Amino acid sequence: MEFAELIKTPRVDNVVLHRPFYPAVEGTLCLTGHHLILSSRQDNMEELWLLHSNIDAIDKRFVGSLGTIIIKCKDFRIIQLDIPGMEECLNIASSIEALSTLDSVTLMYPFFYRPMFEVIEDGWHSFLPEQEFELYSSATSEWRLSYVNKEFAVCPSYPPTVIVPKSIDDEALRKVAAFRHGGRFPVLSYYHKKNGMVIMRSGQPLTGTNGRRCKEDEKLINATLRAGKRGYLIDTRSLNVAQQARAKGGGFEQEAHYPQWRRIHKSIERYHVLQESLIKLVDACNEQTHNMDRWLGKLEASNWLTHIKEILTTACLAAQCIDREGASVLIHGTEGTDSTLQVTSLAQIILEPRSRTIRGFEALIEREWLQAGHPFQQRCAQSAYCNSKQKWEAPVFLLFLDCVWQILRQFPCSFEFNEHFLIMLFEHAYASQFGTFLGNNESERCKLKLQQKTMSLWSWVNRPSELSKFTNPLFEANNLVIWPSVAPQSLQLWEGIFLRWSRSSKYLDEAYEEMVNIIEYNKELQAKVNILRRQLAELETDDGLRESP
Amino acid sequence: MRTNVEQVKLLDRFSTNNKSLTGTLYLTATHLLFIDTQQKETWILHHHIASVEKLALTTSGCPLVIQCKNFRIVHFIVPRERDCHDIYNSLLQLSKQGKYEDLYAFSYNPKQNDSERLKGWQVIDLAKEYARMGVPNEKWKLSDANREYKVCETYPRELYVPKSAILPMIMGSSNFRSKGRLPVLSYCRQGTEAAICRCSQPLSGFSARCLEDEKLLKAISTANSGNHYMYVVDTRPKLNAMANRAAGKGYENEDNYSNIRFQFVGIENIHVMRSSLQKLLEVNGNKGLSVNDFYSGLESSGWLRHIKAVLDAAIFLAKAIVVENASVLVHCSDGWDRTSQVCSLGSLLLDSYYRTLKGFMVLIEKDWISFGHKFSERCGHLDGDPKEVSPVFTQFLECVWHLTEQFPQAFEFNEAFLLQIHEHVHSCQFGNFLGNCQKEREELKLKEKTYSLWPFLLDDKQKYLNPLYNSKSESLTVLEPNTVSFNFKFWRNMYHQFDRTLHPRQSVLNIIMNMNEQNKQLEEDIKDLESKITQCKNGILTKDLLHPHPESPALKTSLCLKEQSLLPVNDTLRAIEGSNPADNRYCDFPEEFSKSEPAVVSLEYGVARMTC
Numbered sequence A: 001m002e003f004a005e006l007i008k009t010p011r012v013d014n015v016v017l018h019r020p021f022y023p024a025v026e027g028t029l030c031l032t033g034h035h036l037i038l039s040s041r042q043d044n045m046e047e048l049w050l051l052h053s054n055i056d057a058i059d060k061r062f063v064g065s066l067g068t069i070i071i072k073c074k075d076f077r078i079i080q081l082d083i084p085g086m087e088e089c090l091n092i093a094s095s096i097e098a099l100s101t102l103d104s105v106t107l108m109y110p111f112f113y114r115p116m117f118e119v120i121e122d123g124w125h126s127f128l129p130e131q132e133f134e135l136y137s138s139a140t141s142e143w144r145l146s147y148v149n150k151e152f153a154v155c156p157s158y159p160p161t162v163i164v165p166k167s168i169d170d171e172a173l174r175k176v177a178a179f180r181h182g183g184r185f186p187v188l189s190y191y192h193k194k195n196g197m198v199i200m201r202s203g204q205p206l207t208g209t210n211g212r213r214c215k216e217d218e219k220l221i222n223a224t225l226r227a228g229k230r231g232y233l234i235d236t237r238s239l240n241v242a243q244q245a246r247a248k249g250g251g252f253e254q255e256a257h258y259p260q261w262r263r264i265h266k267s268i269e270r271y272h273v274l275q276e277s278l279i280k281l282v283d284a285c286n287e288q289t290h291n292m293d294r295w296l297g298k299l300e301a302s303n304w305l306t307h308i309k310e311i312l313t314t315a316c317l318a319a320q321c322i323d324r325e326g327a328s329v330l331i332h333g334t335e336g337t338d339s340t341l342q343v344t345s346l347a348q349i350i351l352e353p354r355s356r357t358i359r360g361f362e363a364l365i366e367r368e369w370l371q372a373g374h375p376f377q378q379r380c381a382q383s384a385y386c387n388s389k390q391k392w393e394a395p396v397f398l399l400f401l402d403c404v405w406q407i408l409r410q411f412p413c414s415f416e417f418n419e420h421f422l423i424m425l426f427e428h429a430y431a432s433q434f435g436t437f438l439g440n441n442e443s444e445r446c447k448l449k450l451q452q453k454t455m456s457l458w459s460w461v462n463r464p465s466e467l468s469k470f471t472n473p474l475f476e477a478n479n480l481v482i483w484p485s486v487a488p489q490s491l492q493l494w495e496g497i498f499l500r501w502s503r504s505s506k507y508l509d510e511a512y513e514e515m516v517n518i519i520e521y522n523k524e525l526q527a528k529v530n531i532l533r534r535q536l537a538e539l540e541t542d543d544g545l546r547e548s549p
Numbered sequence B: 001m002r003t004n005v006e007q008v009k010l011l012d013r014f015s016t017n018n019k020s021l022t023g024t025l026y027l028t029a030t031h032l033l034f035i036d037t038q039q040k041e042t043w044i045l046h047h048h049i050a051s052v053e054k055l056a057l058t059t060s061g062c063p064l065v066i067q068c069k070n071f072r073i074v075h076f077i078v079p080r081e082r083d084c085h086d087i088y089n090s091l092l093q094l095s096k097q098g099k100y101e102d103l104y105a106f107s108y109n110p111k112q113n114d115s116e117r118l119k120g121w122q123v124i125d126l127a128k129e130y131a132r133m134g135v136p137n138e139k140w141k142l143s144d145a146n147r148e149y150k151v152c153e154t155y156p157r158e159l160y161v162p163k164s165a166i167l168p169m170i171m172g173s174s175n176f177r178s179k180g181r182l183p184v185l186s187y188c189r190q191g192t193e194a195a196i197c198r199c200s201q202p203l204s205g206f207s208a209r210c211l212e213d214e215k216l217l218k219a220i221s222t223a224n225s226g227n228h229y230m231y232v233v234d235t236r237p238k239l240n241a242m243a244n245r246a247a248g249k250g251y252e253n254e255d256n257y258s259n260i261r262f263q264f265v266g267i268e269n270i271h272v273m274r275s276s277l278q279k280l281l282e283v284n285g286n287k288g289l290s291v292n293d294f295y296s297g298l299e300s301s302g303w304l305r306h307i308k309a310v311l312d313a314a315i316f317l318a319k320a321i322v323v324e325n326a327s328v329l330v331h332c333s334d335g336w337d338r339t340s341q342v343c344s345l346g347s348l349l350l351d352s353y354y355r356t357l358k359g360f361m362v363l364i365e366k367d368w369i370s371f372g373h374k375f376s377e378r379c380g381h382l383d384g385d386p387k388e389v390s391p392v393f394t395q396f397l398e399c400v401w402h403l404t405e406q407f408p409q410a411f412e413f414n415e416a417f418l419l420q421i422h423e424h425v426h427s428c429q430f431g432n433f434l435g436n437c438q439k440e441r442e443e444l445k446l447k448e449k450t451y452s453l454w455p456f457l458l459d460d461k462q463k464y465l466n467p468l469y470n471s472k473s474e475s476l477t478v479l480e481p482n483t484v485s486f487n488f489k490f491w492r493n494m495y496h497q498f499d500r501t502l503h504p505r506q507s508v509l510n511i512i513m514n515m516n517e518q519n520k521q522l523e524e525d526i527k528d529l530e531s532k533i534t535q536c537k538n539g540i541l542t543k544d545l546l547h548p549h550p551e552s553p554a555l556k557t558s559l560c561l562k563e564q565s566l567l568p569v570n571d572t573l574r575a576i577e578g579s580n581p582a583d584n585r586y587c588d589f590p591e592e593f594s595k596s597e598p599a600v601v602s603l604e605y606g607v608a609r610m611t612c
Helices: A086-100 A129-137 A170-179 A215-222 A239-247 A271-286 A292-302 A304-323 A339-351 A358-371 A396-410 A419-430 A442-447 A457-461 A464-470 A506-547 B081-095 B114-121 B126-132 B167-175 B211-222 B238-245 B270-284 B291-301 B303-322 B338-350 B357-370 B392-406 B415-427 B438-443 B453-459 B508-538 B553-564 B571-577 B589-593
Strands: A011-019 A022-031 A035-039 A048-051 A055-063 A066-073 A078-084 A143-146 A162-165 A187-192 A197-201 A231-235 A261-265 A329-332 B004-011 B020-027 B031-036 B041-045 B049-054 B062-068 B073-078 B140-143 B159-162 B184-188 B195-198 B230-234 B260-264 B328-331
Touching: A022 A086, A055 A086, A066 A086, A078 A086, A129 A143, A129 A162, A129 A358, A170 A215, A187 A304, A187 A339, A197 A304, A197 A339, A231 A304, A271 A292, A271 A304, A271 A396, A292 A304, A292 B291, A292 B303, A304 A329, A304 A339, A304 A396, A304 B291, A329 A339, A339 A358, A339 A396, A358 A419, A358 A457, A396 A419, A419 A464, A457 A464, A506 B508, B004 B031, B020 B073, B020 B081, B049 B081, B062 B081, B073 B081, B114 B453, B126 B357, B140 B184, B159 B211, B167 B211, B184 B338, B195 B303, B195 B338, B211 B230, B230 B303, B270 B291, B270 B303, B270 B392, B291 B303, B303 B328, B303 B338, B303 B392, B328 B338, B338 B357, B338 B392, B357 B392, B357 B415, B357 B453, B392 B415, B415 B453
Parallel strands: A197 A329, A231 A261, A231 A329, B195 B328, B230 B260, B230 B328
Antiparallel strands: A011 A022, A011 A078, A022 A035, A035 A048, A055 A066, A066 A078, A143 A162, A162 A187, A187 A197, B004 B020, B004 B073, B020 B031, B031 B041, B049 B062, B062 B073, B140 B159, B159 B184, B184 B195
């Protein structure tokens, strides 16, 4: 298919662009296969480059022959184009609609993007499971790498390489996979070096209504327990939901078959409930005229912060089992690809200092989200403005990022990255020139040959010039476990995401700049003092030498 | 009276696993003191106690809940009921004083002599402040009509009125205004003639008029040649103002006054504000509060709605003055609550001086203390009518806090300054906020018998400076805050200032403050080192600097600096409380925010719930 077929009118003059914080500007609108471009020809500052894949929804309306297209982006921005001429406007609108909803992944921009920067390190090879395993292998010999999923035959949503208990062979893993939802047998998610306790994750057990059991499954998870120790099973669904799942062949671990495990049910919402929540929240944040009661009412009704609190609470619980109770944990919900990953990854943020560094956080996203098979392409297909309401769309990853932001706010010095880093990840998960977030799992990515055909986000981010934008100037390595407060008074609306386009952050940005200046100045002074000190010491020794006989 | 009880438990009000500290409770003349087994001290000033409640006896003892005016809530369990009863009775007596002379300020002794004390009282001079505004001038004069408090008892002696306002006009207008509070100058903007004036409601009833009052308003209007009309802002909701007419009070009839534009801005009265705060505190005190309950509580309390209303009114003032160059006359009913809020906030938006440490003190002295905001009644300093208590001044501080959040570089002071002022408005430790008007303060001889708060705050300046303050920014001369509802947040550091588990464990403000301090020290060190090096090079070194000690003293200081990088700004904190370690909240700050404190877990659903 040629993009040209979709572009009925590639170019319209005298289009007026309205967008947040800038005065309206008139210019020429151009459509390309992947971008919507507006250039004013006055100066280059006024140009709009918008990826079609960033467009969530469009509205059009007409007053006489003047058409208006309102473009609602996946990053929640809303821009407006006034286009003279009804035909041009209709053509542009239908082209945008077609181009922003391309069926085939291989037509997406990452497959066409040619980077204008020098690749220092290929991000596709930055985070290999083998490297991760090496980090553990110095501390423990109880685990091994398994290649049982090499051809993605055992579990289509797992990567080819997983970490499992050493005592369990691949044959047993195949049997366990048959007993777990989507073939997602329990694998190692996190090893707590301090006490050897682990977090594992999986899909729900397929017990069904007649209470099926699987000896290998029981053996596998028991293999992770030390003698005489108990573990915790954290089911991210309420007991009620978990019980209902049995009717569809799913279920949860029966006490009788897992006597060494104590099961705890939490209830983290899924799918459309989360999507609805996001839609309501963004709607509330976009309205400038709400009075206080209406704003607070809408904020409450969106339930967004309730979801944040649920997720954080469950993550704290998991972390507490590990660090305080000295007990290992197995976490799952239904598929084990959404709430499960929110919990396992946030627990690591709390427990593991490395995951609070830039590199470590990237590794965490690579391991716990991309390789662990969070279906990014489905979940991030649409954002807050779409009306299609597909069952599989949900802001699961955004909720995770929001939770990280909440912890970052409570421990502003313990993270190597800043808020911009999180915002950048949100943007790229929904629309990007990079291939990283394409596909729903490693198997799909492999088939798409993303490594050969697209650029990794990490190749771009991990260059010094980019990293400097995402580095937290206040960072000081903190090797402790960090326990966030989950009280409603301690949780806040993430303004950097949700009010980003509703109000100017000029004064806040300037204050941030000033803070950076103070820190930079401090470093400068420290360095200068050190140099002078050395100089003085040298002079003194010289003098001393001269004077001593 | 019992003075100490042992084996008392102090509960953490937000922990679900009923964590508690055991220790001894002491009663002193001024404070309630709890010392736990780790020797950590919790001081509670008797005057800060808003209510004491004895709950039903439990198996572990008798619970005693103390709520403080600085929003600290402590929950003790006293093993024996008799002891609890004794403490309860003692606290009831100690926390409610019948007369001013029994308040802490009259016994508080920071070891200063009379002249130091007097100098302290002279730190703020309102005559100088009016001079700073350029008053008196050809339009405004100082009137001596109230020199003996004969025109208005609740006003200051010095009143600034339009030059053309003759005595009969002043007397006449005063008689036509509630409590005699006639229109006078509050703020005059330099470079223009637009002014903020204040008064109380007119006694207009349904039809009464007063020619002198009309003339005085006309005089205020004509004192501003920049615009031919002026605004009269009634800060009350229209309905309240209309209801007042039946009682012979009311609001200005536009037809009777030439060239006024009359405007209601709808701020609720002290009773609504009091119950609003009560609701807010009730909701937030709940253990295991859900997000939805928190927000629906926040909404139904109406607290942020009221805050927004006050700020919106102040913006109206600032706009009238800046955009239209029109003067504004502000009143409410008596002109000492809402009027004080709106006039002071309006001035704060207009004039960057009021956003400095000293300027903010001046603003409080001018629009709150001197114009007779009834601090003692509103804060319940003495055992009095609970219906007179209202968080009007707290709202003012909160509005300022919201501004500091929107304009982080526009204020010379930081949040700790606002919190400290709030602390002392209720502490009765200093004389500034005692009494309800200047006349009463003079009768109490506060300047001879008590100390002023301001010099103590200025001495501790370092703690209250905003490290990000930019005094030169031109875009920050007149503040134009955005009052879209989503800009208003719950002020956790005020209403939960003692609930340490709810706060961030690392404070960016403290770190940057310390770094700023450290930078100054480093600059000194560099100068020092450079001069040493020059000396060295010039060969005029003294022997003992060389041998046998290779390190110079300067060298040592700079070496130490690394460890000091988080040097506590808090060392000198106690100075303000004199010899008393006191209940100063800031004692908690270093621990609260230090990063190495993972021990305090605020999980509401932690291990305790694992059984579900």
